[in-house]
Amino acid sequence: MKRIAVFLMAWLALGLAQKGELRLFIWSEYIDPAILQAFTQKxxxxxxxxxxxxxxxxxxxxxAxxxxxxxxxxxxxxxxPSIIRLGLVQPLNHAKIxxxxxxDDKFKNPPFDxxxxxxxxxxxxxTGLIFRKDKVAKPDSWAVLFKDPKAPFILMDSPREMLGNALRYLGYSVNTKNPKEVQAAGQLLLQAKxxxxxxxxxxGVGGKNRVVAGAATYAVVYNGDAVKAADENPGKVEFTLPKEGATLWVDSLMIPAKAPNPEAAHLFINFILDGKVGAQLxxxxxxxxxxxxxxPYIRPEDRKNPAIYPSPEVMKRSEFILDLGKDNRIYDEVWTAVKSR
Structure with missing residues (x-):
């Protein structure tokens, strides 16, 4: 019987190997390893x-x-939209997903796809502010970075999100096409520099990690990274969305144009979109x-947490970043100037 068991284990292992790999390119700290294990097992x-x-x-x-x-x-x-225009991805086969x-309806038929x-x-x-609550009072404005900073801070290395938050502070849309408004946001970032x-x-998680380590007092970060850090470091860090509003974003699953295993990719997308797996994520x-x-499977305390699910009032003051087509160059030029000076 032991030989049979060993044979079966070897056969199952061979079967896994013959299935091959799913190659995932993703942000750091952005998926539960148990989800990947469950996908492999299934x-x-x-x-x-x-x-x-x-x-x-x-x-x-x-x-490259x-x-x-x-x-x-x-x-x-x-x-x-840029990734699609560049031909870097392939259409999804909806029959396989x-x-x-x-x-949710607001994520079906999105304007960007x-x-x-x-x-x-x-x-x-x-995107908002993580801060050391054991060192400073809770900030209510982006002014702690842009007007008169009094403590060490880190800016997010992402042009549309960082310029977008500067635009919100100035009272402009994060999607403005007015070069003077974008340039004013750039000047604000240069002043902060x-x-x-x-x-x-x-x-990514760099700013969050430096605040947790005590090297910085403030950092512009993604809300989920900050919420996790606050739970792991009670009494030390907290996340807030400034009164001027902030940038909103949606990350999506896509399949590269020449993906080596599109069959596995479709299975993975469908797996992530399962209700219980989505909640685990x-x-x-x-x-x-x-x-x-x-x-229905999201932790009740998270459903009630405004750092994760912002209030309607905060949502009104915040904006999803849009692809601006040819006008993206305005942001690219201003960001290049900010980073190079």
């Missing part, structure tokens, strides 16, 4: 994961050959779910 595909800290880094890797190396990418909404029906032809929403959230308290730009990430079927 479908037999091992998951190999590479990480990035910014949309720009991800796109550069795709253009990654388009044929990865099966799944997770870009932000305002980059999706029946769980697309689980998406009509009909969800290329993308399926993964998580959504905000000149402060003796400015510690640099950080992408958000309960781990501490971001809001775009999955209507997941909501």
């Amino acid at each position: 479908y037999g595909y091992r998951v190999r994961m590479d990480l990035y800290e910014s949309n720009e880094e991800m796109i550069a890797k795709l253009q 050959g990654g388009v044929s190396q990865y099966d799944i990418i997770v870009p932000s909404d305002f980059y999706v 029946p769980n697309l029906k689980n998406l 009509p009909g969800n032809r290329y993308s399926a929403a993964y998580q959504w959230g905000t 000149k402060s003796r308290y400015f510690l640099g730009f950080e992408g 958000s309960n781990f990430n501490r971001y809001a779910t775009p999955n209507r079927a997941a909501l």
